[in-house]
Every structure is written in structure tokens, then in C-alpha cells.
Amino acid sequence: MEPREETNRRPIRLEWLLSRLDHAAAWISALILVLYIVSGYGMTRMDQAQTLTGGLMNPGRAYVLHNHLYIPLLVTFAFHTFMGLRRVLIRATRKKLVAGWVAVGAGLLALTYFLVLGA
Secondary structure, three states: OOOOOOOOOOOOOHHHHHHHHHHHHHHHHHHHHHHHHHHHHHHHOHHHHHHHOOOOOOHHHHHHHHHHOHHHHHHHHHHHHHHHHHHHHHHHHOOHHHHHHHHHHHHHHHHHHHHHHHO
16 A cells, blocks of 8 residues: 655635635726726716826727626626625624525625616
């Protein structure tokens, strides 16, 4: 019988991974929100937006960018929000599995509602 080979790798813990994804979703959501606001400003104040962005934001580009950012903003914001809900439910119930499924279900329902409402 051969001895088992020791590895220095730690298994990826689910909580750590979810925490990293939540942090990434928060930063991505903030970046998308800034772009969403700038593109909305570019659609309403075309001359000022073109001047402030050095000509990068013209009305057509602002319109396309604004319309394409809706779903990514919604998805990242919903993920970040319902990860927070999951943490609150874990603290309240002390049951990670139940809290996870409740948060996932609530998140999917809200996301479906907003996607159908926005379509």
C-alpha cells in the first residue's frame, strides 16, 4: 500500500467563495451604476456630456450604453442584495441551508419580476 501524497492545497470553502462573489458583485454594481448615470446624463444633456467626456459620449452611444446596462445592473444588484438577505437569515435562523434557499428563491422571484416588468 502506497502512502497518500500530501498536498498543500486548501479546499475552497463555499462561504469564502460566496463572500468574494458578493464583494465583486458590489463593486461591479457600483461601476455599472456610475456608467448608467453617466449615459443617462449623456442622453438628456448631450452637449455637456460630450464636452465633459471629451467627445466619447455622443447621444447615440449614450442611448445604446444606457439600454445595454439595464440587465447587468439588475443582476449584480439583485445578487448583492440577496446575499445580504442570506447573511441576515443565517444570523436569525442559524440554518445556512434554509437561509440559502430562501435567499435564492426570493432573488429569482424578484429578478424574474423585474425582467418581465422591464421587457
